Amino acid sequence: MRIALLADIHANREALAACLAHAARQGARRLVFLGDLVGYGADPCWVVETVRARVAGGEAVALLGNHDEAAVSPRGPVGMNPAAAAAIAWTRGRLDAEAAAFLASLPLVVEEEDRLYVHADASAPARWRYVAGTEAARRSLAATAARITLCGHVHVPGLYGLTATDKLVAHRPAAGVAVPLLRPRRWLAVLGAVGQPRDGDPSACYGLLDTGRSELAWMRVPYDVATAAAKIRAAGLPESLAARLERGR
8 A cells, every 4th residue: 555644734735735636646545644734834724624634534644743733722832933933823813613623633643553653753742852863763763663653843854774783774865766664674754844845845745655565755746836935925924934935945
């Protein structure tokens, strides 16, 4: 089975629509949304409803991200930078009760077969720590017995393999190239971002896992960046959020 892994959509309708269409063409039969459906972008309602419908239809599972939590928590955007906090304040005023309830219901962690899905660091999911290097990857891997841990939050693709001799090896994924997730290694994959890439490539990024072959590929999907950025500006959200889409960082 092929599973599409979509992290950090951030209310980017154009990016999500492009990735869903691409994943369908690749034969993906299941979708996993790895958190941060909202924040930064101008289409939170459309994104939440699209994901909610897929989950309700039984074809998808969705997890909670820190921006999702901030959008529905009474505490609001704790510890976020001013642009992120402004986007959350704007988002909170636009989510209806059904959308807010859906976000509030999302779990921090989901396990399926030999896989663990989580938005951030699996060792403390609610602390929203980034898995941005070998030390953090080792800590996250140590927290679970799952053979494959899949997360987002970083907005930059990454892959770490832990050998049977406890050696941790970092890999740099290449777009569209399937990586065999060989046994007896355990693996941690950071999926990049659908809606706000930060690796210098503005195209949307999602993961495609082939469970039969035990292979994972990072797919890059061009989308209408200009429209997504224009919507951010039209909404009166911070200019930096629109410019970031255009730069891909």
